[in-house]
Amino acid sequence: DVKVTQSSRYLVKRTGEKVFLECVQDMDHENMFWYRQDPGLGLRLIYFSYDVKMKEKGDIPEGYSVSREKKERFSLILESASTNQTSMYLCASSPPGWVGAEAFFGQGTRLTVV
Amino acid sequence: AQSVTQPDIHITVSEGASLELRCNYSYGATPYLFWYVQSPGQGLQLLLKYFSGDTLVQGIKGFEAEFKRSQSSFNLRKPSVHWSDAAEYFCAVGGKRGGATNKLIFGTGTLLAVQP
Numbered sequence: 001d002v003k004v005t006q007s008s009r010y011l012v013k014r015t016g017e018k019v020f021l022e023c024v025q026d027m028d029h030e031n032m033f034w035y036r037q038d039p040g041l042g043l044r045l046i047y048f049s050y051d052v053k054m055k056e057k058g059d060i061p062e063g064y065s066v067s068r069e070k071k072e073r074f075s076l077i078l079e080s081a082s083t084n085q086t087s088m089y090l091c092a093s094s095p096p097g098w099v100g101a102e103a104f105f106g107q108g109t110r111l112t113v114v
Numbered sequence: 115a116q117s118v119t120q121p122d123i124h125i126t127v128s129e130g131a132s133l134e135l136r137c138n139y140s141y142g143a144t145p146y147l148f149w150y151v152q153s154p155g156q157g158l159q160l161l162l163k164y165f166s167g168d169t170l171v172q173g174i175k176g177f178e179a180e181f182k183r184s185q186s187s188f189n190l191r192k193p194s195v196h197w198s199d200a201a202e203y204f205c206a207v208g209g210k211r212g213g214a215t216n217k218l219i220f221g222t223g224t225l226l227a228v229q230p
Contacts, residue, residue, distance in 0.1 A: 004157070033217070040123070042204060042222035043158075058217070090157060092218075101208075102148070103218055105157035 003027070006091050006106040013113050019078040021109050023091030030096040032074035033103065034058075034066065037088040046089075049074055050096070081113045116141050118205050120221035127195050128229045135190040135224050137205035146208030147188040148218065149179055153201045161203075164188060175199070200228045 007022035025032065031050050035043040045058030047066040055066050063085060067075045074093075078085055088110050092103040119138045127133055139145055146165050150158040162173025169181040179190045188205060205221040 035220075040222060042120075043218075043220040045217060045219075048217060092158075102160055102163060105150075105159075107155075107157040 004091055004093050004104050004106040006089075006109050008109050009107065011109060011111045013078075013081050013111065015082060015113055017078075017081045017113075019081045019111065019113075021076040021078075021089055021091075021111070023074045023076070023093075023106055024072050025074075025091075025093040025104070026072065027093065027095075027104070028071065029093035029104075030071070031094045031101075031103075032068065033092040033094075034064075034074065034076045035090040035092065036060065037090055037108070043090065046076065081111075083113050085111065086113045087111060116207060116219050118207050118219055118221035120203075120205055120224050122224045123222070124225045124227070126227040126229060129197050130194050133190075133192045133195045133199070133226070135203050135205075135226070137188045137190065137221060138186050139188065139205075139207045140186065141207050145188075147179075147181060148206040148208070149173065149177070149188075149190045150204045150206060150220075151175075151201050152204065152223075158204065161190070195226075195228055197228045197230065200226055202226070 004025045013019050033048045034046045044060050049055045049068040065077045088108050090108045091106040094101045094103040117140045148163045149161040152158045161177050164171045164181045202223045202225045204223045206218045
């Protein structure tokens with residue numbers, strides 16, 4: 001089975017802190033994604049990566065950056081956390097190839113910024 | 115622009131009753147459509163997907179969905195709901211391969227409650 005693991009289930013950080021959310025997948029997938037989930041807004045794509053050291057902005061990249069130094073690991077960075085970044089963050093991975101490949105999700109990290 | 119609409123934010127059904135969750139999409143080419151389920155505190159799990167061929171697709175947990183191109187819909191159905199089906203359900207469409215990556219575009223979700 002594909003496994004996508006997010007390093008923390010719950011995080012509480014202070015405003016202005018630099019925050020790292022880590023995600024690791026074990027299926028050698030080329031594509032990895034970070035989504036943010038908020039009630040009534042569904043999942044919104046923050047960033048995605050289609051290869052090591054490659055990244056592209058999603059729909060809501062402001063206030064975030066990412067790092068992909070190894071194929072299996074994709075990190076989301078909040079440079080200076082703010083209260084409006086309190087949310088559930090979901091990491092996903094998918095194999096390359098045709099549009100519509102299934103994405104596999106981690107269990108999510110619920111981040112609270114105080 | 116590509117988009118997915120789930121018009122029902124919250125639905126309550128009785129256990130044993132039938133279920134239909136609505137999903138409409140807007141997409142400029144052949145869509146690749148998915149339904150995911152999210153149980154409380156969990157990540158998303160794929161229920162079923164449609165790429166081509168038979169427009170009625172079967173998924174896990176007794177779910178099925180029907181693709182109707184003329185209506186731009188991909189509604190999820192289950193003939194008899196179980197209490198364990200209480201969860202949030204997301205419809206998604208496969209995005210274009212911009213930047214050599216296939217992205218999923220999600221709807222806002224439908225929260226399903228099941229009454230005893």
